[in-house]
Amino acid sequence: MIVDPTALVKASSSVAPIPTVIPGPENVYQKAGDVGNRTLWVVCVIMALSSIAFYAMAFRVPVQKRLFHILTAFITTFAFLSYFAMATGDGIAYNQVKVVEQNKHVPDIVHYVYRQVYYARYIDWSLTTPLLLLDLALLAGLSGANILVAIIADIIMILTGMFAAFGSHDGQKWGWYAFGCIAYLVVVYQLAFNGRAAAAGKDGKTKAFFGAIAGFTLILWTIYPIIWGVADGARVASVDAEIISYAVLDVLAKPVFGFWLLFTHDSMASTSPSVEGFWAHGFGGEGQGTIRVGDDDEGA
Structure with a gap:
């Protein structure tokens, strides 16, 4: 059998070039399992019960003394709604990251990793961290300008x-x-500095309490x-x-923080902030809406 050499040349020329990048393994999906989903439900219940307790504690004190109670109850209320959303499958998106495995002697291998991002958490x-900061700022007596900068x-x-x-590459992600x-740090x-300086003008018990609860909060936030x-x-x-770690921190930073703040606040009834004016009496009511300390002592 005689083979035409020109036919071999034509056949070999029809072979496509070897690609420089070849598909890799199947895409990877990083998502919550049963343990993570159960954790979301547990924290959801904790936030709900804490909110009910904080609202109940608020009704036990005069409206002038409810500022901390209301702020703290709002914190756990927003947290409850967030955890309910995440536990029921809402507030979740996937972030795609391209992974390229570079090789010297063979083409690069490419695959994608999709990870769940709970944007409901953000x-x-x-909403909750500015309210928490407001609790601490009012406890210390921080100025309005410093409160605005902090928030x-x-x-x-x-x-x-x-x-x-949601960053698509490392430069973007770590830049944010x-x-x-x-x-x-701000x-x-x-x-740590302006708050402690403002609290220095308070009575000894309030100063010590602010130092303890602010330090506790900053450690958690770090x-x-x-x-x-x-x-x-x-x-x-x-x-x-990730879910379990954030759940532990959220419980410490919100319900535990809240019970510590309110129980101590109520034990210092004679020196706790009292808000008059519009907060307590509406428009045309008594006072100018300022926060005053030691009103019970002044009226005695």
Whole structure:
């Protein structure tokens, strides 16, 4: 049998070039399992019961003394709504990250990792952390200017954290993360320095209490970005581990914080802030709506 050499040339020329990138394994989906979903429901119930308790505690004191109670009850109420949303499958999105495995002698391998991002959590934090800061600021007697700076820095911190969670590449993700850390340092400065200076003018018990509860809060808040770094950031921790870690912190930072604040506040009835004016009496009522300390002693 005689083979035409020109036919071999034509056949070989029809072979497509070897691709420089070849598909890799199937896409990876990182999502919550049964443990994570049960954790969401447990925290949802804890937030609901805590909210009911805080509202009940508010009705036990005069309206002038309810400021801390109402703020704290709102914190756990927003947290309850957030955890209910996450537990029922709402407030969740997937962030896609392209993973390229580079090789020297063979084409690169490409696959995609899709991880659940609970954006409801960031909505929760953007509402609850300013209220929590307001609790601490009013306890210390922080000025209005410093309160505004702390709250704005806090909101920037939460929003940049959410943008980082949805970042499509490392430069974008860790850039947003760095902005959030800078904003957090501003919050720390307002509480640790300006807050402590303002509390120095209070009575000894209030000063000591502010130092303890503010320190407790800042320690917890410092752990949040660490968890973010190993979860949404580096994606080393599983989604279940992320949920459990944030759940523990949220319970400590909201219900535990709230019960500690309100029980101590109620035990200092004679020196706790009293809000008159519009808060207590509406328009045309008594007072100018200012926060006054020691009203019970003045009226005695």
